[in-house]
Amino acid sequence: MITTIDWMLAARNEAELVDFMQSKLGRSPEQARREYRRLFEPSAGLTSRGGFNPESLKTALEMRRQLHHATVCSSYDQWDCAVKE
Numbered sequence: 001m002i003t004t005i006d007w008m009l010a011a012r013n014e015a016e017l018v019d020f021m022q023s024k025l026g027r028s029p030e031q032a033r034r035e036y037r038r039l040f041e042p043s044a045g046l047t048s049r050g051g052f053n054p055e056s057l058k059t060a061l062e063m064r065r066q067l068h069h070a071t072v073c074s075s076y077d078q079w080d081c082a083v084k085e
Contacts, residue, residue, distance in 0.1 A: 002050045008039060009048055 007013055014036060021032035039046050 005046050006048050
């Protein structure tokens with residue numbers, strides 16, 4: 001998977017990937033180019049070698065913890081939930 005991501009991010013493969021997006025995914029030329037550029041956006045794009053921003057992972061794990069806590073607390077009354085915190 002890392003090799004595939006790195007291939008997608010290599011500028012020399014842009015034309016082939018845009019063509020693929022058009023032919024296999026049914027994108028218009030404009031849509032395909034826009035989606036290709038989106039691959040490089042720091043906030044939502046791919047990173048080489050499968051890297052990731054540790055702060056983003058930390059945020060995602062905290063959100064998951066909060067969601068789990070909210071789900072558990074909804075099955076208890078408020079007093080039980082407050083005690084468990």
